[in-house]
Amino acid sequence: MQLSSLLLAGQGKSLTSLFSLLYLILFLPFCLVVYSILPKKLKKYFLLLSSFGFFWLISGELVIYLVLSIFSIHYFGIWIDRIGTQMKSAIAELPKEERKAAKQGYIKKQRLVVTLAVVIHIGLLLVLKYSPFFTTNVNMLFEKLGISVKLAIPTYLMPIGISFFTLQAVSYIVDVYRGVIKADDNIFRLALFMSFFPQIIEGPICRYSQTAEQLWNVGPIKYENLTLGIQRILYGMMKKIIIADRLNLFVQNIFDKNAEYEGGLIAIGAVCYTIQLYMDFSGAMDAVVGTAQIFGVKMPENFERPFFSRTISEFWKRWHISLGAFFKDYIFYPVTSAKKMKKLTSNARKKIGNHYGPLIAGSIALFCVWFCNGLWHGSAWSFIFFGMYHFVLILIGNMLEPIVQTVNKKLHIDPQWFVYRLMQILRTTVLVIIGELFFRARGLKAGMSLFGKMVSDFSFTTVNTDLLKELNADIYDLAIVGITLVIVFVISLLNEKGICVREALSKKNIALRWGLLYLLVLYIIVFGAYGLGYQAVDPMYAKF
Amino acid sequence: MERLIEILEDIQPDVDYKNCTDLIDGHHLSSLSIISLIAELEDEYDITVPAVEIIPDNFNSAERIMKMIERLQEED
Numbered sequence: 001m002q003l004s005s006l007l008l009a010g011q012g013k014s015l016t017s018l019f020s021l022l023y024l025i026l027f028l029p030f031c032l033v034v035y036s037i038l039p040k041k042l043k044k045y046f047l048l049l050s051s052f053g054f055f056w057l058i059s060g061e062l063v064i065y066l067v068l069s070i071f072s073i074h075y076f077g078i079w080i081d082r083i084g085t086q087m088k089s090a091i092a093e094l095p096k097e098e099r100k101a102a103k104q105g106y107i108k109k110q111r112l113v114v115t116l117a118v119v120i121h122i123g124l125l126l127v128l129k130y131s132p133f134f135t136t137n138v139n140m141l142f143e144k145l146g147i148s149v150k151l152a153i154p155t156y157l158m159p160i161g162i163s164f165f166t167l168q169a170v171s172y173i174v175d176v177y178r179g180v181i182k183a184d185d186n187i188f189r190l191a192l193f194m195s196f197f198p199q200i201i202e203g204p205i206c207r208y209s210q211t212a213e214q215l216w217n218v219g220p221i222k223y224e225n226l227t228l229g230i231q232r233i234l235y236g237m238m239k240k241i242i243i244a245d246r247l248n249l250f251v252q253n254i255f256d257k258n259a260e261y262e263g264g265l266i267a268i269g270a271v272c273y274t275i276q277l278y279m280d281f282s283g284a285m286d287a288v289v290g291t292a293q294i295f296g297v298k299m300p301e302n303f304e305r306p307f308f309s310r311t312i313s314e315f316w317k318r319w320h321i322s323l324g325a326f327f328k329d330y331i332f333y334p335v336t337s338a339k340k341m342k343k344l345t346s347n348a349r350k351k352i353g354n355h356y357g358p359l360i361a362g363s364i365a366l367f368c369v370w371f372c373n374g375l376w377h378g379s380a381w382s383f384i385f386f387g388m389y390h391f392v393l394i395l396i397g398n399m400l401e402p403i404v405q406t407v408n409k410k411l412h413i414d415p416q417w418f419v420y421r422l423m424q425i426l427r428t429t430v431l432v433i434i435g436e437l438f439f440r441a442r443g444l445k446a447g448m449s450l451f452g453k454m455v456s457d458f459s460f461t462t463v464n465t466d467l468l469k470e471l472n473a474d475i476y477d478l479a480i481v482g483i484t485l486v487i488v489f490v491i492s493l494l495n496e497k498g499i500c501v502r503e504a505l506s507k508k509n510i511a512l513r514w515g516l517l518y519l520l521v522l523y524i525i526v527f528g529a530y531g532l533g534y535q536a537v538d539p540m541y542a543k544f
Numbered sequence: 545m546e547r548l549i550e551i552l553e554d555i556q557p558d559v560d561y562k563n564c565t566d567l568i569d570g571h572h573l574s575s576l577s578i579i580s581l582i583a584e585l586e587d588e589y590d591i592t593v594p595a596v597e598i599i600p601d602n603f604n605s606a607e608r609i610m611k612m613i614e615r616l617q618e619e620d
Contacts, residue, residue, distance in 0.1 A: 179596070180596060329595070354555050
């Protein structure tokens, strides 16, 4: 008998969903009970153990990638820190005029170490995730050029969540280099920061300064945290299994049959997919934040009601916030801060003014960000197109900004006028939905044909109840989705106005609070998409 | 400080730089304005602003920007 089958390695794949019965009925309650019983000083070690157990159950032997990643950043962090300490003691002994040159030497050494660390981590991700895409395209190129060489397409087993924990590792090592944090000499604390089980599958991509200390200093579970955490998990569960999962088969049928349906139906499919993706991913984030809250850990939020955004640029500050912040801090500003870029900005400002001057360097950096963003989501041309689509939209937005402002002034349009803001929100939503159509399509070619059909044949003549049934979406399904969407919309609107529903409810009497909680549980049990006629849907962002 | 406010007004006019304390958090300065500002500060004050310094806390008010400039001048 294999060791892996004895230890259940990789046998708990359904744990990838934080809404699976295995997670909610077995894993999480077991963790909470044992965690509560253990003395305070052992709680953090138990969290670490359960995190590795969780990863082991999902990924089996592939846990080695996570372990190596932790050892690697621990070692590189200490190395960078040691060079810093050597630098301080060395320059303290030097006369002032020699200090700058000596300092530069040590900084160069640190830069080499951090580059090596980043190359190893990103390089591994590139090899595992992108080499099949790369070799497929090289083979196609060879074929077109008439070269009769065919490279073997490599296939690698990749642990789930590698795209997330690799970025977390890179942020740690770069932050140590930048002096934002001290290198952690406690490998267990670093391991818990890297592996905390609710977040390892879909993020958020946390910075060491955001969660490491909190996780290491966890204490007894508080009643308030427990109830607020459970509420948040249930809210996420409602989004995921009532809205996202109920839309799954409908969306799948429209996209898998490519451009067979008329344009109006494809547009409905794109709208439903956008809703599905948002409810799936933000629902999962609710479960992550809620679970962490039970342990008394405050996770950074990954969504801030993105569909209230007035521009594409704002949308990306509210959607997958931790990924956007990563790209901003580790790509956008480093690119624009490069010496040549600064010079370019200075010169351009003098020639073409304050708005368009920095736009050149900004656009180069933005291109890098969106190229990486597209690629991060997957190794396919459709993802690169998705990145470039948003790059172009943001670029156009930046270029037109002064013109729009002038026109508004001349026409006496107040940008804060409700109707104007609503139009901006609708425009942004439509542009996002078009982007998601390409994102979901099976390849760039399929995306183009779906988009072409949507534009050229925009009608609803064939949409009737029979067709909806054929697409696994009857009126009952759509009505439940619609009602739940209204609930989510009202809560989001209140949040947007600065009213936190959970906090407001916590001030109400106990009967009302528990009554609503039971009602929510009942609502999920009755209307959730599970059992006969539904497929269990894996978390959509876990595959990235 | 007056020179700094002049630079800020040149980059993005119509903001009360003497009193505003949420230049970044209140979206008064965009990322493009920040790029311009950094290039200008480096020329004017002979400093290097590394990417790690580009955080809201350092740019939320003219006073905070000045403090960052002075710190970077000292470190240099």
